[in-house]
Amino acid sequence: MTRLSQAQVDSYHENGFLFPLTAFSPEETVELRRRLEDAEARASAGGERAARQGLPITHAWAWDLVHDPRIVEPISAVLGPDVLLWSMDWFIKNPGPSFVTYHQDATYWGLEPHHVATAWIALSDAGPDTGPMRFVPGSHKGPVFEQDDTYAENNLLSRGQVVKAEVDESQTVLAPLAPGEMSIHHVRVIHGSEPNRTGDRRIGMVLRYCATDVRQTKADGDRAILVKGRDTHRHFEMIPRPREDHGPAERQLAREHGLTRHKALMDATAKRWRGGLARGRITEEIKTGWGGIGT
Numbered sequence: 052m053t054r055l056s057q058a059q060v061d062s063y064h065e066n067g068f069l070f071p072l073t074a075f076s077p078e079e080t081v082e083l084r085r086r087l088e089d090a091e092a093r094a095s096a097g098g099e100r101a102a103r104q105g106l107p108i109t110h111a112w113a114w115d116l117v118h119d120p121r122i123v124e125p126i127s128a129v130l131g132p133d134v135l136l137w138s139m140d141w142f143i144k145n146p147g148p149s150f151v152t153y154h155q156d157a158t159y160w161g162l163e164p165h166h167v168a169t170a171w172i173a174l175s176d177a178g179p180d181t182g183p184m185r186f187v188p189g190s191h192k193g194p195v196f197e198q199d200d201t202y203a204e205n206n207l208l209s210r211g212q213v214v215k216a217e218v219d220e221s222q223t224v225l226a227p228l229a230p231g232e233m234s235i236h237h238v239r240v241i242h243g244s245e246p247n248r249t250g251d252r253r254i255g256m257v258l259r260y261c262a263t264d265v266r267q268t269k270a271d272g273d274r275a276i277l278v279k280g281r282d283t284h285r286h287f288e289m290i291p292r293p294r295e296d297h298g299p300a301e302r303q304l305a306r307e308h309g310l311t312r313h314k315a316l317m318d319a320t321a322k323r324w325r326g327g328l329a330r331g332r333i334t335e336e337i338k339t340g341w342g343g344i345g346t
Contacts, residue, residue, distance in 0.1 A: 053124035067191030070234030105305035133280030161269030166262035167238035269315035
């Protein structure tokens with residue numbers, strides 16, 4: 052099933068997230084994990100994350116994957132008929148104390164308007180003991196809050212960011228997923244995750260989609276992939292389907308793309324210090340974190 056019911060669409064717009072949705076069979080999920088781990092094994096030391104992020108640019112199978120209707124159709128149901136893939140990432144939480152504090156994705160990405168949704172697809176068990184995402188229902192309806200950078204130890208976010216907004220832990224919703232299942236969440240919804248208490252790493256394939264009216268406000272030359280409908284706005288340069296897996300032209304484009312994204316994130320950080328974001332209040336002491344690597 053690729054189509055969402057009206058009740059599911061309404062639930063997403065009311066809460067800011069929707070789960071669980073079936074995306075891949077067990078066999079397909081195992082194969083996707085194999086492809087990921089193969090890309091990691093081929094990467095240079097310290098370059099594993101960059102290799103994972105650039106897969107739709109460097110590998111045809113990943114470019115095809117982000118078009119899969121089992122992902123795109125549910126995303127289109129909440130974003131509209133014309134959809135771009137803005138980025139692929141892989142959120143990996145190894146067993147141990149690592150965690151992610153409550154944050155909003157919209158703060159740093161530079162994408163406006165916020166017609167942006169993330170598909171988070173489990174390639175391993177993402178049950179309650181693995182530290183799955185925890186959402187604050189309805190928080191996407193509020194503003195984009197300022198976030199404190201704490202650089203807290205064991206926080207998977209790059210700066211240890213925590214959203215400066217009131218969070219009632221008793222009202223948060225845990226979103227466990229089985230392998231092959233996915234969740235969808237709004238770019239402004241507040242979310243975080245707890246440590247992985249199992250013996251296997253928790254692997255999430257994370258695809259960020261946006262409507263074609265969205266633009267990058269922090270840097271010129273951002274790129275995307277049209278996955279459904281038409282792009283009459285043309286705010287992004289289009290990423291072509293790779294002709295050669297891990298070929299020299301594909302690797303060069305991935306490097307250029309990475310520099311553009313880095314510039315956007317660094318500009319967003321600088322503007323944060325100049326103010327302009329909403330201010331809120333946190334109700335409990337939470338060791339904090341944010342980063343380009345999410346939950």
